[in-house]
Amino acid sequence: MPEHEALHQHGTPAREVAAFLRRRREQIAQRWADEALFRSVFTVSRDEAVEAGRVVVDALAQVAESERVEDPDAEAFTVVREQLAGMAAARGRYGLSAAQVSREVDALRVPPTDLLATDLADAPAEHLRACTTALTVLTGTLRLVVLDTALSEGQALIDRQRMQLLEVATPVIRLWDGIVAVPLIGTLDSARSQVVMETLLEAVVAEQAQYAILDITGVPTVDSLVAQHLMKTVAAVRLMGAECVVSGIRPAIAQTIVQLGLDLGTVVTRAGLADALKYALRGLGADIVQAPGGASKR
Numbered sequence: 001m002p003e004h005e006a007l008h009q010h011g012t013p014a015r016e017v018a019a020f021l022r023r024r025r026e027q028i029a030q031r032w033a034d035e036a037l038f039r040s041v042f043t044v045s046r047d048e049a050v051e052a053g054r055v056v057v058d059a060l061a062q063v064a065e066s067e068r069v070e071d072p073d074a075e076a077f078t079v080v081r082e083q084l085a086g087m088a089a090a091r092g093r094y095g096l097s098a099a100q101v102s103r104e105v106d107a108l109r110v111p112p113t114d115l116l117a118t119d120l121a122d123a124p125a126e127h128l129r130a131c132t133t134a135l136t137v138l139t140g141t142l143r144l145v146v147l148d149t150a151l152s153e154g155q156a157l158i159d160r161q162r163m164q165l166l167e168v169a170t171p172v173i174r175l176w177d178g179i180v181a182v183p184l185i186g187t188l189d190s191a192r193s194q195v196v197m198e199t200l201l202e203a204v205v206a207e208q209a210q211y212a213i214l215d216i217t218g219v220p221t222v223d224s225l226v227a228q229h230l231m232k233t234v235a236a237v238r239l240m241g242a243e244c245v246v247s248g249i250r251p252a253i254a255q256t257i258v259q260l261g262l263d264l265g266t267v268v269t270r271a272g273l274a275d276a277l278k279y280a281l282r283g284l285g286a287d288i289v290q291a292p293g294g295a296s297k298r
Contacts, residue, residue: 014064016131017069017131018062018064021057025057028112029051031111032056033049035104035108052083055083056083058079060138062076064134069134070141084105084142088101088146101146102143102147105146109140113135116132170184170195171183172200174207176277179211179213181214182196182200182213183215187219189226190229194229200214201240217273227256227262243280244267248271248273
């Protein structure tokens with residue numbers, strides 16, 4: 001029986017495409033293994049690239065069988081997200097732009113389209129056009145699914161890196177036995193303020209600190225929400241059994257706190273980090289005195 005007649009027996013163009021994909025599964029997977037997207041990810045073994053191609057072809061056949069070629073939420077696309085999307089995300093980590101990844105995914109459309117044209121070479125033009133359209137829509141949805149997932153993974157990676165940068169930009173310094181400090185530099189926002197609170201509380205527990213110094217000398221200004229976060233940090237440290245000393249409040253920040261009507265009556269503040277350290281040392285029964293010759297000593 002001619003190929004196009006065998007296809008035509010399956011009914012709708014989408015179902016005929018599903019039958020075609022299952023029949024040509026091996027040839028498509030072999031050709032995909034030589035495409036840039038597969039070749040650049042599976043650099044050790046070509047067999048792994050071919051097997052990954054088979055998995056994707058099977059998934060596309062299931063989508064076509066369900067006649068949901070335009071639906072990126074089709075159940076079978078879950079496999080595609082797990083397979084191709086991870087590959088596209090890897091290409092993105094190698095420095096490729098979204099447009100370049102899109103072109104590599106789009107290149108996967110060519111092998112099955114060429115094979116379908118060969119299978120339907122003797123079929124009526126209208127039938128060939130209908131099946132080709134169904135396959136084109138299916139591969140277009142495939143590209144949409146891959147890019148959407150790759151972009152989501154890329155955003156998740158950016159978010160993780162941002163949190164790591166926030167943690168690196170919020171160092172906790174052990175100044176003395178029982179005294180820790182967090183010197184803040186740069187702009188504070190709500191996300192960073194939350195990291196400051198978490199980092200400082202963890203340090204209080206780890207170091208069994210009695211005093212925690214929050215130095216904001218390097219912070220040019222804060223908004224109302226951040227000011228409230230700082231106040232909550234002070235309260236949280238107090239609940240942990242330590243005393244929080246805020247140092248280096250700039251005039252602009254002081255004005256913001258006053259305008260907000262925040263009560264700092266219970267908060268210990270000092271002009272600078274040195275003053276805050278001196279206060280904490282005295283609280284521990286130690287002090288800094290001026291030695292003969294101008295040098296300071298304990």
